[in-house]
Amino acid sequence: MSSSAFTPPPADLTRPTLTGSFGMAAGTHWLAAASAQSVLERGGNAFDAAVAGAFVLHVVEPHLNGPGGDLMGIVAPAGADPVVVDGQGPAPAGATIAHLRAEGLDDVPGSGALAAAVPAAVEALLRLLEDHGTWELGDVLAPAVHYLEDGHPAGAQLCRTIATMRDHFADHWPDSAALWLVDGRVPEPGDVVRNPAYAAILRALVAAGTAATADLDAGTDEEARVARIRAARAEWRSGRVGQALVAGAGRPHRHSSGTDHAGVLALADLAADHVRLAEPLTLDFRGTTVHKAGFSSQGPVLLQCLAILDRLPDEQLDPSTALGAHTVLEVLKLALADRDAYYGSGADPAVLAHLLTPAYAAERAALVGETASLEHRPGVVPGATPFAPPLRTPADVVVTGPRGPGQPGPAPVGVGEPTVARHGTTRGDTCHLDVVDAAGNLVALTPSGGWLQSSPTIPELGFCLGTRLQMTWLDESSPSALRPGARPRTTLSPTVLSRDGRPFAALGTPGGDQQDQWQLLYLLRLLVGGWSPQAAIDAPAFHTTAAVSSFWPRTWEPGGVVAEARLGEAVLSELRERGHVLTVAGDWTLGRISTVGRDPATGWLFGAANPRGAQGYAAGR
Numbered sequence: 017m018s019s020s021a022f023t024p025p026p027a028d029l030t031r032p033t034l035t036g037s038f039g040m041a042a043g044t045h046w047l048a049a050a051s052a053q054s055v056l057e058r059g060g061n062a063f064d065a066a067v068a069g070a071f072v073l074h075v076v077e078p079h080l081n082g083p084g085g086d087l088m089g090i091v092a093p094a095g096a097d098p099v100v101v102d103g104q105g106p107a108p109a110g111a112t113i114a115h116l117r118a119e120g121l122d123d124v125p126g127s128g129a130l131a132a133a134v135p136a137a138v139e140a141l142l143r144l145l146e147d148h149g150t151w152e153l154g155d156v157l158a159p160a161v162h163y164l165e166d167g168h169p170a171g172a173q174l175c176r177t178i179a180t181m182r183d184h185f186a187d188h189w190p191d192s193a194a195l196w197l198v199d200g201r202v203p204e205p206g207d208v209v210r211n212p213a214y215a216a217i218l219r220a221l222v223a224a225g226t227a228a229t230a231d232l233d234a235g236t237d238e239e240a241r242v243a244r245i246r247a248a249r250a251e252w253r254s255g256r257v258g259q260a261l262v263a264g265a266g267r268p269h270r271h272s273s274g275t276d277h278a279g280v281l282a283l284a285d286l287a288a289d290h291v292r293l294a295e296p297l298t299l300d301f302r303g304t305t306v307h308k309a310g311f312s313s314q315g316p317v318l319l320q321c322l323a324i325l326d327r328l329p330d331e332q333l334d335p336s337t338a339l340g341a342h343t344v345l346e347v348l349k350l351a352l353a354d355r356d357a358y359y360g361s362g363a364d365p366a367v368l369a370h371l372l373t374p375a376y377a378a379e380r381a382a383l384v385g386e387t388a389s390l391e392h393r394p395g396v397v398p399g400a401t402p403f404a405p406p407l408r409t410p411a412d413v414v415v416t417g418p419r420g421p422g423q424p425g426p427a428p429v430g431v432g433e434p435t436v437a438r439h440g441t442t443r444g445d446t447c448h449l450d451v452v453d454a455a456g457n458l459v460a461l462t463p464s465g466g467w468l469q470s471s472p473t474i475p476e477l478g479f480c481l482g483t484r485l486q487m488t489w490l491d492e493s494s495p496s497a498l499r500p501g502a503r504p505r506t507t508l509s510p511t512v513l514s515r516d517g518r519p520f521a522a523l524g525t526p527g528g529d530q531q532d533q534w535q536l537l538y539l540l541r542l543l544v545g546g547w548s549p550q551a552a553i554d555a556p557a558f559h560t561t562a563a564v565s566s567f568w569p570r571t572w573e574p575g576g577v578v579a580e581a582r583l584g585e586a587v588l589s590e591l592r593e594r595g596h597v598l599t600v601a602g603d604w605t606l607g608r609i610s611t612v613g614r615d616p617a618t619g620w621l622f623g624a625a626n627p628r629g630a631q632g633y634a635a636g637r
Contacts, residue, residue, distance in 0.1 A: 018546025021330035023337060025541075025551040030627040033550040040623035040636030041065060042610035043449035044080070044526060047168060048072040049625070051159040052451050053635040055151070062457035063091065063148035064156055066449060067141045070461050071160035071218070073447045075211065076168050078468045078479070079177035080526065081447045083214070084261070085465025085482035087137040088309055088508035090296060092519035093148060094456035098307045098512045102292040102503075103140025103463075104484065105133040109500045110280030113490045116498070119277055124486045124498060126568030128271030129279025129471050131483035133504055135261065136290040137463050138252055143291045146245040148457075153245050154222040164215035164478075167208035171631060174209070178202050181469050188270035189472040192480070196468055213478030217257060224251035253286045257477065261286065264474030265481055272568060279471075279481070296512070299372065301326055302543045307512040307519075311359045311368045314566075315509045318532040320351040322539070323377035328384070333544050335537045336555065336583075338590035344540070345560050345577060345596065346384045348533055350393060352563035357394035357402035360496030360505045367400045388595035390574040392564070403494045405564045413569045446508065446526035450612040452621055458614070460510035460522035462531075486568045507531055507566050513613070521549075521613030525626070529566050533559040534607040549611050549624035556582040557607035561599075573597065580606050604628045612636070 018024075034040060039056035041049045052069030056062070066089075074083050087103035116130060125131050145156060179202045185193035186200070193200070195211065203209060225244030251257060265279030296307040299319040306322060308315030324347045325333055334340035354371055370376055380395055394402040446464035451457075465482030473480050487505055488498040496505045509531045510524035525534050534557055541552035561576030575597040579588060582603045592598050610625040610632055623634035 019330040019544050022334045022545035025545070025547040026554070029550050030554050031550060033548045034623040034634050034636050036621050036637040037454060037619065038621070038637045039065070039451070039453045040612040040621045040634060041069060041449070041451045042612050042623045042625040042632075042634035043069060043073070044447045044608055044610065044626070044632045045073060045076050046631065046633040047076045047163065048447075048449055049633050049635045052449065054159070055156070056451075056453055060151050061149065061455065062451040062453040062459050063144055064151040065453070066451040066459040066461055067145045067149060068156045068159055069449045069451065070141050070463055071157055072163060073449060073463055074214070074479070075160050075163045076171070077174070077447050079174050080445050080467060081137070081463040082466030082468070082470070082479045082482070083138045084135045084470070084479050085137050085463065085467070086133065086135070086484055086506065086508065087140045087461060087463040088313055088506060088510055089140065089144065089459065089461040090307055090309065090510045090512045090522070091144065091148065092458040092512050092514075092522070098296050098514070098519055100294040100296050100309045101140055101144055102294060102309065102312070103136040104312065104503050104506045104508070105136035105290045106501050106503045107133055107485055107488070107498060108281045108285040110282065111485060111498060111500055113492065113498050115280065116490055120275065121273055121490070123490060123568060123570060124488055125271040125273045125483070126486050127470055127483055128269060128277060129265040129281065129481050130271060130277050131485045132265060132279055132281055132471065132481035133484040134281070134285050134290055135466065135482060137465065139249055139289070140291045142245055142249050142252070146242055152241060153225055153248055157218045157222060161215050161218050164211045164218070167210040170203045170205055170207045170209045172205040173629065173631070175203050175205050177469060184270070191475045192468065192473040194475070195473045195478065211478045213475065217477055220256055221248040221251055224248050224255065254283060258283055258286045260474055260476040261481065264472070264477070267472070269472050281481070297372070299323055301539075303515060304543055305514045306539070307514065309509065311363060312361050312503050313506050313509055314355055314359065314529070314532055316359070316372065317351045317355050318509070318511070318535055319372060320354060320377070320380075321347050321532070321536050323372065323374070324350065324381045325540070327378055327381040330544060333540050335540055335558070336587070338587045341558060341583070341587060341591060342388070342594050342596070343384055344536065345558070346389060348536065348560050349389060349562050350380050350383060350395070352529070352560070353392050353394040356392070356405050356564045358397065358400070358495060360494065361502040362497055362499060363495035364400065367397050370397050371395070386594065388575045390595070392572070405489065405494070406570070407564070408569070408571050409573060410571045413571055446528065448510070448524040448526055448608070448610055450522040450524065450610055452522065452612040452614050454621070456614045458512060458519050458522045458612070460512055460524050462508040462510045462524045462526075464508055464526070487566045509535070511535055515616065518616040520616050521611055523609060523611035525607060525609040527608065529563060530559045530606070534609060537607070538609050549622060553607070553609050553611070553624055553626055556580045558583060559606065578606065580604070608632060610634065
């Protein structure tokens with residue numbers, strides 16, 4: 017039910033919210049959504065479809081994610097509770113504060129193999145297929161192999177990203193230049209892009225599974241299917257892939273620091289199963305239960321914000337008004353300050369639990385004033401000392417690297433999300449994919465890391481390692497300190513919604529530190545305003561930059577706000593009057609949310625996707 021205090025939804029939308037009864041897929045690239053939908057059409061379930069679509073995302077959005085990166089997912093099998101599928105790998109054993117200090121570094125670099133966590137995205141997808149899928153691995157991988165071998169049209173954003181890296185590739189990462197440049201030239205939008213090396217790796221995974229069950233005389237078909245997937249996972253960890261990952265990481269190469277280093281990834285780091293299944297954290301908000309990954313992600317930021325906003329009147333919750341936008345920004349800053357101070361694998365569980373208590377939410381709500389706070393304000397948790405991250409503004413940091421087209425200031429080589437955070441343009445980011453089937457199985461996947469701009473391409477593999485360790489600190493007092501074997505606190509943050517114990521929607525977005533910020537705007541318009549999913553996605557977006565960036569070089573901007581111009585001059589002017597330091601981005605630049613769901617009362621399905629960038633789509637019937 018909508019609130020009378022809320023702005024009504026617009027009459028004109030970029031596209032309708034799709035409805036149907038068979039299946040829905042939505043995501044950040046149409047080829048991934050279409051591939052997932054094609055699996056549903058041929059009898060696969062939502063898990064088969066999501067894994068197929070996620071591997072396609074590796075192919076068609078290599079500047080946004082890759083097999084050398086990470087993944088966070090939330091799945092809700094029909095009739096069961098949601099489960100977090102954590103594909104965020106840990107720091108290698110050799111990734112110590114002492115080692116990086118000895119290399120002359122004060123921070124974990126934003127690009128280069130020293131920033132690489134153990135890659136776990138592929139293992140997470142294979143685990144999802146093993147536990148909940150029904151298809152053979154070769155059939156699930158077939159769409160990705162097709163686009164790798166036969167090619168796919170390069171998108172404009174992919175070409176822009178390669179353009180920003182061209183000189184760096186040519187000067188420092190020749191293997192990346194060999195893969196992504198065409199005779200030294202940046203590909204043009206529409207040029208056909210192929211990656212036969214990665215296709216060969218996927219075929220090798222399938223072959224490893226086939227060989228493992230060639231002499232299997234007993235067992236059911238399902239047991240044989242699972243055995244083949246497990247053999248593929250073993251090949252990934254310690255076979256041809258694992259050996260190439262370690263060799264590639266160990267070659268000295270240029271990092272974002274401007275200095276050359278070798279990575280520390282070893283075969284022993286890859287040997288264990290790094291996929292973790294966990295119960296999500298939840299919060300009830302306006303009759304809906306919101307399910308998020310735990311404090312090794314930034315997912316609880318969304319829960320903290322909703323808990324605080326639930327104590328305020330509806331007129332302060334409308335992101336389309338100046339009062340609502342101001343209130344949301346102030347609440348986001350409070351929750352993100354807590355993230356910076358308390359979240360991480362080294363945190364005390366009792367401290368983290370306190371952050372989600374009603375009493376703590378009330379204390380934080382009382383701090384929302386009439387004007388913009390210019391302070392970093394983590395809360396007071398009994399018995400805990402908040403970590404105080406360095407508060408460096410962009411002006412305090414000198415970075416090297418080429419400028420991206422149309423981007424002001426120097427662009428750090430290899431990083432992605434900070435660009436959209438500061439200026440509303442994108443060099444790199446993350447992906448997202450949602451799938452629901454007629455039975456009500458729900459999947460929300462956010463793959464990321466291993467961007468083509470992360471570190472040098474490993475020619476034997478056709479992809480590179482990720483850089484998630486840049487989200488750790490070289491300071492033992494931080495709960496997010498770099499620690500061997502510990503998972504870095506990731507920004508990846510999918511969401512599942514349920515009512516009366518029945519999951520009904522999956523959603524998420526790329527965007528780094530903005531992921532839960534943009535999802536908060538969506539949920540307020542959906543759950544309080546009563547807007548349709550597509551209307552809530554289309555609506556003008558904004559976010560704060562007054563939080564310590566999770567990405568190198570880890571800066572913050574006191575009072576900083578980036579907002580789409582469509583928010584309106586009256587709202588933007590009042591935000592300035594309230595003290596917000598505003599950067600106005602283009603009309604359609606912020607937010608890339610997609611969602612699917614199933615009405616538990618009627619069984620009807622829905623899907624919606626982001627129109628920004630003309631790349632994200634929903635498909636279904």
